[in-house]
Amino acid sequence: MIWVSFLFGGATRTEQDKLFNPDFADVFILSLPAFHWFRVSNSTTQMRSGHYCQVIGSRQMLVIGGASSQDGVPETWTNGLGIYDMTALKWASGYNANAESYVRPELVKQYYTLKCVLTKQHLQLGGADTVKLQPKISPQLE
Numbered sequence: 001m002i003w004v005s006f007l008f009g010g011a012t013r014t015e016q017d018k019l020f021n022p023d024f025a026d027v028f029i030l031s032l033p034a035f036h037w038f039r040v041s042n043s044t045t046q047m048r049s050g051h052y053c054q055v056i057g058s059r060q061m062l063v064i065g066g067a068s069s070q071d072g073v074p075e076t077w078t079n080g081l082g083i084y085d086m087t088a089l090k091w092a093s094g095y096n097a098n099a100e101s102y103v104r105p106e107l108v109k110q111y112y113t114l115k116c117v118l119t120k121q122h123l124q125l126g127g128a129d130t131v132k133l134q135p136k137i138s139p140q141l142e
Helices: 015-020 106-125
Strands: 003-008 027-032 036-040 052-056 060-064 081-085 090-092
Touching (some): 003 060, 036 106
Antiparallel strands (some): 003 027, 060 081, 081 090
16 A cells, blocks of 8 residues: 655745745655655745644645745735645645545656566566665656
């Protein structure tokens, strides 16, 4: 079974973060059991800290409260609420009560499909030809 966990936002309150650290505005996905991190780059420019995330409906994540991590940057979310579609990997303009059920994002599916192919090749090669794959963050989506 494959599990995913979504992570959004944060801050360290350093001077560099106050200028704009894009990592704190991106959404990351942790996939288990591979323990592989994916960065989703079509994230908001609204860095947040002190907020909560809650899954609502069948495939959306509600970001509640907190504050912009950037000094002097105006709030862009109505009432401090953001909605993220965890299947489409995009920010939504509002909650969709009729959204289809959650489906694992294509980015994660492709990773496991490729990993299965590489594993089969790895087993066929064996011996000295064995290559150890190192976990890393996937490149950003366009």
